[in-house]
Amino acid sequence: MNDAACRGLSDVFFPAPAERPQARERREAMAREVCNSCEVQTACKDFARNHHEYGFWGGESEEQRHLAGFHLIAPIGIRANSK
Numbered sequence: 001m002n003d004a005a006c007r008g009l010s011d012v013f014f015p016a017p018a019e020r021p022q023a024r025e026r027r028e029a030m031a032r033e034v035c036n037s038c039e040v041q042t043a044c045k046d047f048a049r050n051h052h053e054y055g056f057w058g059g060e061s062e063e064q065r066h067l068a069g070f071h072l073i074a075p076i077g078i079r080a081n082s083k
């Protein structure tokens with residue numbers, strides 16, 4: 001966590017209530033840029049995949065993890081429909 005480039009940027013990595021799809025795309029693009037400059041990106045991505053995390057971790061959204069085979073324990077919305 002000490003090496004995380006996202007420290008203090010929670011608003012970029014977790015959605016606001018009732019976030020619209022276009023806002024989500026913009027927010028995740030900003031998060032992806034931060035992740036791509038982060039020196040712990042691989043470890044972060046592996047952790048999120050293996051712990052079924054929500055939010056944007058290691059350059060991946062929840063949906064990207066889901067599509068990569070790392071399913072959420074309690075999927076919601078489009079993720080629940082794509083099983």
Ligand code: SF4
Nearest residue numbers: 004006035038044058
């Ligand atoms: S790779 Fe992980 S630790 Fe690094 S900025 Fe992205 S979410 Fe934060």
